[in-house]
Amino acid sequence: MTKLTQRIQRIQASPTLAITAKAKALKALGVDVIGFGAGEPDFDTPEHIKKAAIDSLKSGKTKYTPVGGVNELKDAIIEKLKRDNQLEYSREQILTSCGGKHSLYNIAQVLFESGDEVIIPAPYWVSYPDQVLLNDAKPVIVNTQEKNLFKITPEELSQAITPKTKAFILNSPSNPTGTAYTREELEALANILVDKQILCISDEIYEKIVYDGFEFCSMASLNNDIKNLTIIVNGASKVYSMTGWRMGFTAGPKEIIAAMSKLQGQVTSNISTPTQWACVEAYNGSQDFLKEWVAAFCERRNYIVERLNAIAGIQCFKPQGAFYVFPNISSYLGKTFQNKKLETDLDFCDFLLDEAKVACVAGSGFGAPGFMRLSYATSMENIQKGIDRIEEVLSKIDE
Numbered sequence: 001m002t003k004l005t006q007r008i009q010r011i012q013a014s015p016t017l018a019i020t021a022k023a024k025a026l027k028a029l030g031v032d033v034i035g036f037g038a039g040e041p042d043f044d045t046p047e048h049i050k051k052a053a054i055d056s057l058k059s060g061k062t063k064y065t066p067v068g069g070v071n072e073l074k075d076a077i078i079e080k081l082k083r084d085n086q087l088e089y090s091r092e093q094i095l096t097s098c099g100g101k102h103s104l105y106n107i108a109q110v111l112f113e114s115g116d117e118v119i120i121p122a123p124y125w126v127s128y129p130d131q132v133l134l135n136d137a138k139p140v141i142v143n144t145q146e147k148n149l150f151k152i153t154p155e156e157l158s159q160a161i162t163p164k165t166k167a168f169i170l171n172s173p174s175n176p177t178g179t180a181y182t183r184e185e186l187e188a189l190a191n192i193l194v195d196k197q198i199l200c201i202s203d204e205i206y207e208k209i210v211y212d213g214f215e216f217c218s219m220a221s222l223n224n225d226i227k228n229l230t231i232i233v234n235g236a237s238k239v240y241s242m243t244g245w246r247m248g249f250t251a252g253p254k255e256i257i258a259a260m261s262k263l264q265g266q267v268t269s270n271i272s273t274p275t276q277w278a279c280v281e282a283y284n285g286s287q288d289f290l291k292e293w294v295a296a297f298c299e300r301r302n303y304i305v306e307r308l309n310a311i312a313g314i315q316c317f318k319p320q321g322a323f324y325v326f327p328n329i330s331s332y333l334g335k336t337f338q339n340k341k342l343e344t345d346l347d348f349c350d351f352l353l354d355e356a357k358v359a360c361v362a363g364s365g366f367g368a369p370g371f372m373r374l375s376y377a378t379s380m381e382n383i384q385k386g387i388d389r390i391e392e393v394l395s396k397i398d399e
């Protein structure tokens with residue numbers, strides 16, 4: 001048997017991809033599965049963005065570019081950061097990579113090593129702990145409380161800090177809970193990070209998907225001290241419905257971006273050239289379509305939260321952003337269905353897939369057993385049908 005590295009044996013395959021694969025396999029067999037697993041918008045990439053990619057191909061923009069991206073793209077990102085976040089960055093402070101996931105991986109590679117601790121609030125996005133582990137560092141998971149709307153408190157952050165703490169990973173709005181931090185809440189966390197000189201990795205990929213007038217605030221925009229410690233991760237995947245195009249970016253201190261750029265130059269080089277030109281248009285072009293998308297997401301959120309909360313034994317927090325809900329299903333654990341005991345949230349999600357033909361992702365994968373994640377990036381019709389089915393099978397569960 002080939003001996004694989006310790007590093008690769010330390011990590012797990014993405015659980016969100018696993019349920020999506022299982023649901024797809026059932027669909028292929030002709031089963032009518034309702035999927036709440038997908039972590040991507042159901043809208044098509046806007047036409048003007050697609051056209052920019054086609055035009056770039058037609059005009060021969062098909063070759064290597066500088067590792068971090070063409071200047072036009074860096075400038076479009078710099079303008080975006082100014083316009084949306086009141087932040088000033090120079091070209092040396094921007095790097096584009098193959099999706100936000102790749103941006104985060106580059107960060108982990110240049111910052112983390114054996115002996116380092118990285119604070120991650122749970123529920124967390126599945127890749128954070130594994131990327132830390134891949135780089136021989138230790139993820140320090142801090143369980144947030146549902147009653148605190150799944151947000152880490154300043155006390156919880158302070159308590160998790162040790163002399164080994166290298167960084168804190170913040171994700172607002174969050175995947176999987178949809179929770180989002182206000183400016184005041186960020187300020188309280190920033191004070192601690194600045195005081196202890198701990199880096200902040202701020203994953204802002206859902207920035208534009210917020211509801212009811214919630215005002216998104218970027219950690220780096222609070223003041224210069226925290227800006228100098230923050231690496232922003234953002235990208236086109238969620239906001240422009242461009243998950244397959246692969247563009248994420250980082251904005252941060254020059255020396256960190258330079259190190260990441262050196263690494264990327266030896267690993268992948270630049271991201272796809274037509275994707276870069278599509279993203280120039282995404283950032284510089286009209287943002288009007290977003291209003292419609294966010295309104296559609298908001299309507300679905302209101303509906304799904306109301307329906308879930310109307311089911312006995314389910315408690316669902318109403319999130320401020322992203323396109324996920326994260327209901328507490330723990331009251332069903334330990335109960336039985338046809339003599340089979342539902343011990344864990346994984347059993348519960350398997351039960352929903354088998355009996356209701358509805359795919360949800362178990363909370364355990366996000367470090368939150370007793371919960372599950374539903375993505376409402378799917379049509380109202382699907383949401384209606386899916387929740388009807390969940391309601392129906394849950395009524396058959398024995399005490």
Ligand SMILES: *Cc1c(COP(=O)(O)O)cnc(C)c1O
Pocket residue numbers: 039098099100101102125171174175203205235236237238243247248
């Ligand atoms: C989707 C997502 C990303 C980025 O995904 P890419 O497809 O690699 O751009 C990053 N962070 C979170 C929390 C996400 O949900």
